Amino acid sequence: MKKTKSIPDGQAVGTPGINNHVVDNRFKKIRRIKQRKQSDCGVACVAMTAGVTYQEAFKAFNFSKGKSSFFTTRKQLENALNKLGCRVTKLPFKSWAEIPGRAILPVNRGGGGSYYHWIVFDGKDVIDPNPLKPPRQDAFDRYRSSCNYLLVKAAKIKPSPSTEGDAA
Numbered sequence: 228m229k230k231t232k233s234i235p236d237g238q239a240v241g242t243p244g245i246n247n248h249v250v251d252n253r254f255k256k257i258r259r260i261k262q263r264k265q266s267d268c269g270v271a272c273v274a275m276t277a278g279v280t281y282q283e284a285f286k287a288f289n290f291s292k293g294k295s296s297f298f299t300t301r302k303q304l305e306n307a308l309n310k311l312g313c314r315v316t317k318l319p320f321k322s323w324a325e326i327p328g329r330a331i332l333p334v335n336r337g338g339g340g341s342y343y344h345w346i347v348f349d350g351k352d353v354i355d356p357n358p359l360k361p362p363r364q365d366a367f368d369r370y371r372s373s374c375n376y377l378l379v380k381a382a383k384i385k386p387s388p389s390t391e392g393d394a395a
Contacts, residue, residue: 257329257349259363260284262356269299270307271356272331272345276379277311287311304331304345304377314380323348332376343374 260281262271274284287307308315333343347354352363
């Protein structure tokens with residue numbers, strides 16, 4: 228496979244069998260992907276930040292066959308993003324203004340404290356994968372986070388085709 232070269236503000240990722248290219252997506256508009264079940268907000272957030280389809284993100288988690296609940300931990304999100312060629316940095320949340328690029332943030336702790344509802348921040352808006360929520364919100368007071376968040380720098384693997392149920 229032909230290797231790609233890094234360019235300023237970007238990262239080259241070489242995955243066998245995939246045509247990769249380098250992008251700087253810190254503030255590129257993110258296409259909303261809706262979660263499909265009550266428990267798969269993490270899958271949808273990984274798809275949004277990595278620039279892949281829901282199906283590609285779901286596959287990166289390697290969930291067990293027959294599994295029907297898809298709650299995710301921060302570590303599972305990191306592993307899936309890494310498999311998709313993303314560089315992930317865990318940073319402490321201080322304020323929305325201090326987030327330097329696209330990120331996945333935990334809000335509304337549930338599941339006994341191990342699981343959260345995950346949302347995406349694109350540098351301007353909060354993008355909630357919950358289909359019952361508005362697609363983009365700038366009312367940050369609705370989303371309180373005091374935990375670490377994942378700053379995501381992704382190499383877009385290929386354009387994500389609009390798939391039924393994926394986009395808002």
